[in-house]
Amino acid sequence: MTETKKTLFASGHRACPGCGVPIAVRSILNATGSNVVVVSSTGCLETFSSPIDLSSWEVPWIHSVFENAPTVATGVLEALNSKGNPNNTKVVAICGDGATNDIGFGALSGMLERGDDVLYICYDNEAYMNTGVQTSGATPYGATTTTSPSGEYSFGRDRTKKDLCRIALEHGVKYVATASISDLKDLERKVKKGLEVEGSAYIQVLTTCNIGWGFDSSRAVEVARLAVETGVFPIYEYENGELTNVKKLKEKKAAKEYLSCQKRYKHLFADEEKNKEHLDYIEQLTVQNVTKYGILASK
């Protein structure tokens, strides 16, 4: 086993220092291997990975527009099928949370409803980062973005994060999972599992954004881990509609620990008394997650 594993996502791309996305993409491609076609929506990943003559993609890759990656993936798959797909080439879509939750939601729903044999992976950095940190359907409660800033009349984003995994499940998707860049082995295992499933599979991977969330570029993985350990971002797997695996915690950390290390929540701590209801509500959401997914390991 001395052979050096060839990375299928070349370095030298234009991602911001400390970006969580290339960490996830490298692992995803480790898991898929080279017999794959990757489809991406417009977004951070497309922008930083695909300048002409400087593409990082060592696998065939296509980007069309913002909101059509699921259907472009369907088209690629059907082109393969039209020739019998003799090499069993897989099709994987890797798209941001804005493309997934908002602008491409219709196309994604269409693809999941058809059950096309595509593994769709949403890299979730919880806002439109490529355009300068605007609120998306995946932006969590209380976070500030450039279109949900805090102020005298605002505590930031006033809605909770859209639950895309649940929506995917409601489409009858056979494999639905979450992952985080704080556990890449888990991510790779899930990608492999998603590829094995016949029909659509959906994985949502938390990819931190130090620029948009406001933390030091050295802490990408640490902050992602805190999201898991506080119950903010539960890690689970659904197979055939059943919850089959959950990342267990010995103890749940308080949401505050995760929130307070990011500038996007800074306003909530400027006057904790005033924002108590919001901080309590976020804590309550994490407790709900812990209960819902049975996250605490029984002692």
Next chain:
Amino acid sequence: MKERISVIEGSMAVAEAIRACNPGVISAYPISPQTHIVEYISDFVADGTYKGRFVRVDSEFSAASAVHGASAGGARAYTASSSQGLLLMCEVLYNSASTRLPIVYTGVNRTISAPISIQPDHQDTMALRDTGMIQIHVESLQEAYDAHIQAFRIAEDEDVLLPVMICMDGWTLTHAFEPVKRFSDKDVKEFVGEYKPVQFLNPKNPITYGAFADEDKLMEFKYLMVQAHEKAKEKIVEVASEYKEKFGHYDGGLIDEYRTEDAEIIVLAMGSVVSTVRAAVDELRESGKKVGLVKIRSFRPFPKEAIIKACKNAKLLAVIDKSLSLDVGGILVSDVKTTFYNEDKKPLIASFIAGIGGKEINRKVVKDIVADAEEIAQKGKVEKDSIFVNLNTQFI
């Protein structure tokens, strides 16, 4: 050469041509009056006479996206739409053209809301004028059949590699019944050829599609498309001529001239109205009027040289537009004016806006247009930017 002539619906003529060309992937979303085309294709899927992949999708936007992916994936691909559906596709169509994907579309011409109407005019495909795709307008069911077969050859030519949209008037052509001469699938396949993509999404030779361009490369992409359009002009004529050799039909290359040699007034038009104009020209010729017709077949690329050659000796060109650029007037006429602007010898050019929202253009209407044109020619000056033909003055 096996051929058969039978009376069939326009949509069937298109569906049969597409089946014979055997795309690997067809995707569609229903909209009137495109529906019969995709219903017939669905029948072919059900009865096993079409063996490619047929993808039913959630919108026209997704139909355009599915064939985009399929074409990049190495398959011959086809879809069809109309009106609002074509507008919804628009973003992807720009993208497909710039990605140089040789997809074939039927643009079933129907007006755009509001007010909502399902009647034909050319506003919908005109909105796609600058996408980069090739647009060919057809006049008859026979031409619709022929043009779809030719379209794959044009689109897939290595010097062209652009999407081709065959524009055909909704209802007037899609739902009409006419005798159509069809050829065996074997002969059509032989003419179109096996699809061999120049490049595609292939794990054995990974390439990047839809890359990010800095400012030193984007305009260059567009310039290469302009060059491809120039090549397409040759290719459209070449393919039409080859088609004639093999099948005996010639519907025109870039344009088709009719009785233009000595014509003082030439009517320029696109689509199904051309047949009406041709009949009116015959009648006007019988009464001694020197009237001719130029059918614009290829709207993009725009056949400037061919139009100049056909029309330079006329006194006046009467351009019929079934679409409108508000305030400026007809869209086709603007291109015709531009074509002649730098020429030393140029005819007068008069604009007639007609048939918008399905308003009827029969032989009498064409003759009225020619009568107005004669009057303008006599005056020697075009005074009105555009003449709106048969406005319902009681309504406005």
